[in-house]
Each structure stands twice: as C-alpha cells, then as structure tokens.
Amino acid sequence: MKQIRVGLLGFGTIGTGVVKVFQQNSELLKDRLGAELILSKIADLDITTDRGVDVPVGVLTTDADEVLVNPEIDVVIELIGGYEPARSFVLKAIENGKHIVTANKALLALHGDEIFAAADKHGVEVLFEASVGGGIPIISSIKENLCANRFKSIFGILNGTCNYILTQMTNEGAEFADVLKVAQEKGYAEADPTFDVEGVDTAHKLALLLTLCFGTKIDFDDVYTEGISNITPLDIDYAEMFGYKIKLLAIGKADNGQIEARVHPTMVPLHYPLADVEGVFNAVRLVGDFVGPIMQYGHGAGMEATASAVMGDVVSIARGIAAGAGQRTPSMAYMPNAIKTIDVKPMADICTQYYLRVGVIDAPGVLSKISGILGEHGISIASMIQPEREASGATPIVLMTHEAKEGDIRAAIDEIDQLDVVEEKMHFIRIESDME
Amino acid sequence: MKQIRVGLLGFGTIGTGVVKVFQQNSELLKDRLGAELILSKIADLDITTDRGVDVPVGVLTTDADEVLVNPEIDVVIELIGGYEPARSFVLKAIENGKHIVTANKALLALHGDEIFAAADKHGVEVLFEASVGGGIPIISSIKENLCANRFKSIFGILNGTCNYILTQMTNEGAEFADVLKVAQEKGYAEADPTFDVEGVDTAHKLALLLTLCFGTKIDFDDVYTEGISNITPLDIDYAEMFGYKIKLLAIGKADNGQIEARVHPTMVPLHYPLADVEGVFNAVRLVGDFVGPIMQYGHGAGMEATASAVMGDVVSIARGIAAGAGQRTPSMAYMPNAIKTIDVKPMADICTQYYLRVGVIDAPGVLSKISGILGEHGISIASMIQPEREASGATPIVLMTHEAKEGDIRAAIDEIDQLDVVEEKMHFIRIESDME
Numbered sequence: 001m002k003q004i005r006v007g008l009l010g011f012g013t014i015g016t017g018v019v020k021v022f023q024q025n026s027e028l029l030k031d032r033l034g035a036e037l038i039l040s041k042i043a044d045l046d047i048t049t050d051r052g053v054d055v056p057v058g059v060l061t062t063d064a065d066e067v068l069v070n071p072e073i074d075v076v077i078e079l080i081g082g083y084e085p086a087r088s089f090v091l092k093a094i095e096n097g098k099h100i101v102t103a104n105k106a107l108l109a110l111h112g113d114e115i116f117a118a119a120d121k122h123g124v125e126v127l128f129e130a131s132v133g134g135g136i137p138i139i140s141s142i143k144e145n146l147c148a149n150r151f152k153s154i155f156g157i158l159n160g161t162c163n164y165i166l167t168q169m170t171n172e173g174a175e176f177a178d179v180l181k182v183a184q185e186k187g188y189a190e191a192d193p194t195f196d197v198e199g200v201d202t203a204h205k206l207a208l209l210l211t212l213c214f215g216t217k218i219d220f221d222d223v224y225t226e227g228i229s230n231i232t233p234l235d236i237d238y239a240e241m242f243g244y245k246i247k248l249l250a251i252g253k254a255d256n257g258q259i260e261a262r263v264h265p266t267m268v269p270l271h272y273p274l275a276d277v278e279g280v281f282n283a284v285r286l287v288g289d290f291v292g293p294i295m296q297y298g299h300g301a302g303m304e305a306t307a308s309a310v311m312g313d314v315v316s317i318a319r320g321i322a323a324g325a326g327q328r329t330p331s332m333a334y335m336p337n338a339i340k341t342i343d344v345k346p347m348a349d350i351c352t353q354y355y356l357r358v359g360v361i362d363a364p365g366v367l368s369k370i371s372g373i374l375g376e377h378g379i380s381i382a383s384m385i386q387p388e389r390e391a392s393g394a395t396p397i398v399l400m401t402h403e404a405k406e407g408d409i410r411a412a413i414d415e416i417d418q419l420d421v422v423e424e425k426m427h428f429i430r431i432e433s434d435m436e
Numbered sequence: 437m438k439q440i441r442v443g444l445l446g447f448g449t450i451g452t453g454v455v456k457v458f459q460q461n462s463e464l465l466k467d468r469l470g471a472e473l474i475l476s477k478i479a480d481l482d483i484t485t486d487r488g489v490d491v492p493v494g495v496l497t498t499d500a501d502e503v504l505v506n507p508e509i510d511v512v513i514e515l516i517g518g519y520e521p522a523r524s525f526v527l528k529a530i531e532n533g534k535h536i537v538t539a540n541k542a543l544l545a546l547h548g549d550e551i552f553a554a555a556d557k558h559g560v561e562v563l564f565e566a567s568v569g570g571g572i573p574i575i576s577s578i579k580e581n582l583c584a585n586r587f588k589s590i591f592g593i594l595n596g597t598c599n600y601i602l603t604q605m606t607n608e609g610a611e612f613a614d615v616l617k618v619a620q621e622k623g624y625a626e627a628d629p630t631f632d633v634e635g636v637d638t639a640h641k642l643a644l645l646l647t648l649c650f651g652t653k654i655d656f657d658d659v660y661t662e663g664i665s666n667i668t669p670l671d672i673d674y675a676e677m678f679g680y681k682i683k684l685l686a687i688g689k690a691d692n693g694q695i696e697a698r699v700h701p702t703m704v705p706l707h708y709p710l711a712d713v714e715g716v717f718n719a720v721r722l723v724g725d726f727v728g729p730i731m732q733y734g735h736g737a738g739m740e741a742t743a744s745a746v747m748g749d750v751v752s753i754a755r756g757i758a759a760g761a762g763q764r765t766p767s768m769a770y771m772p773n774a775i776k777t778i779d780v781k782p783m784a785d786i787c788t789q790y791y792l793r794v795g796v797i798d799a800p801g802v803l804s805k806i807s808g809i810l811g812e813h814g815i816s817i818a819s820m821i822q823p824e825r826e827a828s829g830a831t832p833i834v835l836m837t838h839e840a841k842e843g844d845i846r847a848a849i850d851e852i853d854q855l856d857v858v859e860e861k862m863h864f865i866r867i868e869s870d871m872e
Contacts, residue, residue, distance in 0.1 A: 025586055030774075032583050032771070140580065141577070145573035273733060289460070290456075290457060290740040290744035290747075291744035296730070297731040304728065309581065312581040315580070319764045320759070325760055328758075
C-alpha cells in the first residue's frame with residue numbers, strides 16, 4: 001500500500017487534535033484513501049509538555065528543517081499561527097516540493113499572494129479549509145461543488161467568541177463586559193480579546209471568502225469592520241420586540257459592478273436560520289444564481305473540529321498524489337490571471353434598513369423634531385416604539401427605518417445628536433431583512 | 437486553452453438547467469477551471485419541444501450513440517432517470533472511457549455496484565452529487581472534507597414533497613389529502629405521489645448516504661420505511677404542545693456494531709435547526725467524532741439547484757482531466773475492498789422516545805388500564821395531555837414515553853388496541869430528542 005508522509009509544524013491545541021485523528025482513525029483513513037498516511041515528524045519549540053497523546057519515539061523535533069527539507073515528507077501541515085516564522089517555513093516547504101495545509105487565515109490574508117504564487121511555480125497545493133468556519137467545509141464548497149454559480153451574496157457568523165458573547169447577552173440580559181469576563185474564564189475568549197470582539201478575525205475570514213466567491217483581490221483596509229463591544233442588552237431587547245436577533249455578520253454582496261464588504265453587528269429576522277445559530281457555532285449562508293440559498297453550520301473552532309478540516313485537506317492532497325496529479329483546483333478558486341480587482345462599495349453608499357435608538361428629554365415636539373431631520377435626509381420611518389424611561393433618566397425613542405443610504409443616516413444622526421433635547425446620543429444597528 | 441467536451445443524455449427539466457449554466461456562466465467557468473467546457477451533444481428522443489433555451493445547430497440528436505461512442509466527448513451527464521436505458525447507456529459510456537455525472541439515485545441504489553465496478557475497471561469517475569439533497573454538497577462533504585471522521589449519525593430531510601406537505605399541514609392545520617392535492621396542482625408532487633410520500637425516495641437517498649458514511653453495503657429492503665400519509669393535523673398540534681415538530685427524517689446511526697437505517701415521521705425538538713427547515717428545502721445533519729455536529733441546508737430539488745450540483749461534478753472531473761489524473765476518490769467514499777456489510781439493527785431493537793395517541797371512551801379507570809399495560813412492557817410515561825374530546829366522539833389520551841424499545845411499544849399497542857374502552861386505535865410517532 002502506498003505511503004504518504006506528513007510533517008506537522010506546531011504542536012499546540014489543533015496540532016494535538018491532528019495527532020488524535022492519526023491515533024484514532026488511521027485504519028479508517030486507509031479504507032477511505034487506499035493509501036497509508038504516516039505522521040513522520042512534528043516540529044515545535046516545546047517537545048516536552050505532555051499533550052495527552054502518545055507520539056512515537058523520533059517523531060518529535062525542535063528543528064523545523066527536519067520537516068521542511070525532509071525528502072520523505074510529502075505534505076506539511078502549518079499550525080504555528082501568526083506571520084513569522086510561519087511564512088518563511090511555508091515558503092521553504094513549498095520550495096522543497098511539499099504540499100501545504102494551513103489553518104492560518106492571518107498569514108493568507110497578508111501573504112497569500114506570495115504563498116500561492118510560490119505554490120503555482122512549484123506545482124504544489126496549498127489548502128486552507130480550516131482557516132474559515134472550523135469544521136464547516138465552506139471553502140471547499142465554494143471552490144468545488146458550487147463553482148458553477150455566480151455568487152450573489154455571503155452572510156457569515158464566523159467568530160465563535162462573538163457569537164458566544166451575543167448569545168449569552170441575549171439569553172441572560174447581561175452586559176457585554178460581564179459576559180466577556182466569563183468567556184475569558186471559560187477559555188472562549190483571549191486575554192486580549194480585541195482581535196475577536198472588534199471584528200478583525202471575522203474581517204480576515206470575509207476577505208478570503210470574497211476572493212473565493214467573487215474572484216477579486218481585497219485590500220483588507222477596504223473591509224468595513226465594526227465589533228460588538230458597543231452592543232447593549234437594551235438594544236438586544238428592543239431588537240427582539242421588532243422580531244430580530246443581533247449577530248456579528250460578515251456580509252459580502254455583488255452589487256452593480258461593486259462588492260459590499262462589511263463586518264458589523266446586524267439585526268437578523270428571528271425566523272431566519274442564521275438567527276438560531278447559538279454559542280460557539282459558526283454558520284455561512286451563500287446565495288448563488290443556480291443553487292439559490294444554501295447554509296452550512298457547525299463548530300467554528302476547537303481542537304477536534306479544526307483537526308477534522310485539516311485532515312480533510314491532507315486526504316485531498318494525498319488523493320492527488322496517489323492519482324499522480326499535482327495542482328488541481330486553483331488556490332483561490334479562480335485561475336490566478338482571472339482574479340480582478342472589483343471596487344468595494346463605499347460604506348456611505350450602502351443601502352439597508354436601520355435600527356436607531358436615541359435618549360431624549362421627555363418633552364412635547366421631540367419626536368417631531370427627530371422625524372423631521374430624518375425626513376430632510378430622505379429617511380422614512382417603518383416602525384417605532386417609545387418604551388418606558390430608562391433608569392439613567394433619558395427617555396428612549398427606538399425606530400426602524402425603511403431602506404436608507406448609510407451616508408444619509410450618518411448625516412441625520414450628526415444633526416440629531418446636536419439637538420438640545422438629546423441626552424444620550426444615537427445608537428444605530430444595520431438590519432438585513434432580505435438575505436438574497 | 438484546453439477544451440473539455442461534455443455530452444448530455446436527457447433534455448428534461450434538469451437538462452435544461454444544465455444548458456442554462458453553459459449559457460449564463462461559461463466565462464465564469466473558464467476563469468475558475470482554466471479550461472473551456474463545451475456542451476457538444478444533447479441526446480433526447482424529443483428534440484423539437486421548445487425548452488426556452490437556445491442550443492447551437494448540430495448539438496441536438498435523437499441518437500444516444502452520438503454521445504456514448506463519440507471520441508471527442510470526455511464527460512457524459514446522465515439525466516434520463518429510471519433504470520433503463522439509463523443503466524445500459526451509462527455502462528456503454530464507461531466502456532468508451534467517458535467519465536459519468538448522474539443525478540439518478542434509483543439507478544445507483546439498484547445498479548451502483550455494477551456501475552462503480554465498470555468505472556474502476558476503465559479508470560473513470562462516476563460522480564452523483566445531485567442525487568441527494570439537490571444543490572447541497574453533502575455527498576462531496578462526506579467523501580472529501582469530513583473523511584477523517586468516524587461518523588456517528590445522519591439525520592436528513594431529503595424529500596421536498598414531504599417537507600412541503602408537512603409544512604403546509606403545520607402552518608394551516610390542513611389534512612394530508614387536501615395539502616397533497618394542492619401540492620400536485622402546484623407541481624410539488626407527482627400525479628402518483630407514492631414514491632415520495634411513502635418515503636421510498638428518502639430511503640433510496642439514505643441507503644446511498646449510509647454506504648458513504650459507514651462503508652457498508654445496504655440491502656434496500658433492510659431500510660425501515662414509513663411515509664407521512666397517516667400524519668394528522670391533530671398529531672401535529674399535540675406535537676407542538678410537547679415542543680416538537682413532525683418531519684419525515686432519514687435516520688442512520690452507528691450502534692454497537694450495527695447500524696440503524698430508518699425513514700419515518702419523527703418528532704424533532706422545536707429549538708433544533710432541523711425543525712426550522714420548511715417547505716421544499718432539504719437539510720442534512722451529520723455527527724462525526726472530530727467535527728461534531730454539522731448541518732447543510734438548501735434547495736433539495738428543482739432545475740437550477742440540481743444543475744448546480746451536476747455542473748460542480750462536471751468541473752471536478754474536468755479538473756482531474758486537466759491535471760492528468762483519472763480516478764481520485766473512490767465512488768462510494770471507501771476503497772471497494774474496504775466496503776463491508778454491517779448488520780442493520782432490527783426495528784424491534786430500536787430504542788427511542790415515543791408519542792402515543794389513542795381514542796377512548798370517557799370512563800373512570802381507562803388511563804390506569806393503559807398505563808398498566810405500558811408498565812408491564814417496561815415502558816414509562818414522561819408526560820401526558822388529555823385534551824378535550826374530539827369531534828368524532830372519542831376522548832384522546834396523548835402520551836410521551838421515556839426511552840423504550842420499539843418491540844415493547846408494538847406489543848403494548850397491540851394489547852391496548854384490544855381493550856373494550858378503545859374507540860380509535862393507537863397512533864405512534866417516534867421522537868429524536870438527542871441528535872448525536
């Protein structure tokens with residue numbers, strides 16, 4: 001039986017999951033692959049800590065070159081994370097003819113062009129299913145199964161930390177800061193949570209999905225990115241009164257020759273499947289011109305689910321090796337020379353519905369002033385609730401608008417916030433009522 | 437640019453969808469494939485009916501051999517449906533070195549072994565993503581991305597006709613027969629709906645998924661199959677009172693060296709994502725030892741969604757041809773010699789919760805008699821509602837049991853049905869409260 005040898009860079013949480021797959025499911029993989037996968041080398045600076053898995057003698061090494069230039073190794077799994085030395089190691093492995101499997105979306109977002117070009121030059125594959133959505137096979141679905149579709153839109157819940165926090169805030173009426181603290185204690189959030197809660201991680205993943213779906217280069221700075229740290233239990237309650245849940249969504253849309261690329265808290269109708277995605281689960285909804293809407297849902301992170309995605313990629317490469325094929329599918333779903341640069345639509349031009357909440361003094365004529373300003377900017381009100389006065393003293397006015405332009409909304413808000421009667425400046429949350 | 441030529445057998449609804457993909461998305465496919473796909477020939481007995489799509493002169497033919505033995509054609513799409521001549525055509529195409537894409541689950545359920553063996557002999561691929569779940573890439577996910585997992589269970593809503601009927605019955609409180617009639621008028625159900633509403637189509641699809649997930653041959657007669665024609669609006673209402681929706685589920689589970697293989701109406705907790713799958717949508721929930729639970733959701737049928745899946749397969753084969761590879765992934769996810777025969781667990785041994793409804797005369801001691809018989813068979817009651825008397829005159833007793841063996845339930849029901857006090861025999865519906 002043909003043997004295919006794998007080297008692993010980085011023996012952390014996901015690396016340990018990969019070792020577990022080798023230990024638990026080797027025979028199964030043989031039955032499904034018709035070849036034997038052998039984990040030949042694991043390189044990490046720390047090879048003494050007990051990870052709770054048995055590793056045969058001679059497999060562990062602190063010398064990355066035992067993986068990178070080892071003539072026996074066919075596939076290198078990069079699970080170091082971050083930019084360096086991950087980038088140099090991956091490039092060196094490619095130069096030595098190794099295929100690459102990685103879960104490192106930050107690396108691909110920043111150095112993807114360089115890495116994919118090197119892979120094309122050396123005729124090897126670079127697969128990265130684990131970099132978006134954990135165990136959900138969304139990247140492969142876009143590159144392979146759905147490739148006959150012109151995509152219309154992507155909507156993703158792509159960060160388990162944010163979704164866990166929003167779910168807890170929703171279910172328990174708790175404040176962001178309190179839930180974050182619990183999430184940190186439980187290991188669902190990092191000590192420095194900025195990368196997750198401010199939407200940066202979600203934006204990295206959206207950038208990858210946008211290229212895969214639309215064949216466009218994305219300048220990461222063009223992705224509008226707004227996190228969840230300003231969401232209050234109050235807004236979550238009002239959202240529910242209107243029939244919505246608040247989720248941190250990655251949104252990508254083809255829009256008259258431009259694309260929308262934005263990450264922000266979004267109100268999603270309660271009856272939409274995405275509204276039911278709770279806790280650390282991730283989900284992606286895609287709409288294609290032939291397939292229509294399609295959704296995938298599963299664990300977005302974690303040792304086991306991520307290892308499942310990594311090993312799916314390893315088997316894919318192994319099947320290519322066994323079939324005598326090299327590169328098969330272009331790394332970013334489009335042939336390199338077919339990738340264009342589509343303009344990202346400026347946020348000021350985005351059209352959607354808005355939820356607005358402002359705290360005012362309880363006096364006659366206030367609502368008329370506010371609706372007057374909205375009207376002057378061409379914004380019409382779809383519905384309104386005026387709840388009981390908040391403990392803080394301000395009286396909230398809560399509105400849902402009809403579809404309006406972001407630029408107009410922002411201009412109206414600037415004007416409203418300067419009114420004498422405003423005690424708490426306006427909060428706004430975008431709404432997606434029609435996910436096509 | 438390399439050209440890859442495709443022949444189409446069967447110019448019906450899905451065939452028309454395939455032609456539409458070629459017409460609308462040819463340039464896109466070129467960008468994603470790096471080769472040109474050309475639809476060279478379409479064979480159908482009827483080449484005169486206007487399908488609303490333009491076909492170049494010389495492409496249409498009534499002679500299947502212009503596809504099957506045409507030396508220019510690399511890939512044959514079989515969309516004739518049924519057993520013959522689909523089987524003979526597919527075998528002839530394989531003998532002539534053509535790769536096959538088909539949506540024909542009936543053909544694969546009955547003649548899969550013969551077809552896959554021929555494909556192995558001639559080194560060609562047979563792909564069939566469109567045969568289960570329409571546009572949902574569930575087959576590919578099992579064969580490729582999730583292949584490092586030992587699967588624990590599959591739960592599928594795989595028949596759009598049944599799901600449409602159950603959804604309408606639920607939303608409108610209508611009877612099965614009335615909804616079926618409307619579904620037939622709308623084209624969501626066939627004139628003879630038996631194949632769909634009695635669960636046969638779902639069972640065919642489950643049989644395919646069981647082999648793909650568990651590497652076992654399935655004798656189709658071993659799949660327990662029960663349709664939805666006995667479901668009443670009354671049971672749907674009571675189910676909702678207990679917190680459940682009724683869905684026709686395909687269920688497969690690995691169970692101590694046996695597998696469960698069953699298709700029947702099932703109560704699903706309202707908070708489960710599968711409960712929200714409405715109308716003609718399909719969904720599959722899989723649980724793997726590494727990936728955990730994962731769900732995919734989308735259009736389960738229809739011209740466009742099915743064409744999306746067919747063309748995904750065509751591109752996959754085209755990429756293999758362009759990369760110089762032949763067969764890459766075994767047709768049924770396992771190497772042919774690794775496919776075993778795992779015993780299907782007899783239905784009498786299945787353990788699950790049950791919903792029971794029986795109509796009785798309103799007299800003292802009736803409930804005690806019924807619960808006594810259940811108790812004698814080791815069945816304990818989890819909850820009960822005794823609603824108002826039905827119009828028919830019988831007083832319903834509605835129960836949910838704790839987990840019990842199907843054999844015990846059936847024995848108890850036989851005994852209860854013979855009681856003098858029983859006016860309407862017992863109905864029962866199985867419950868899945870824990871979808872792991």
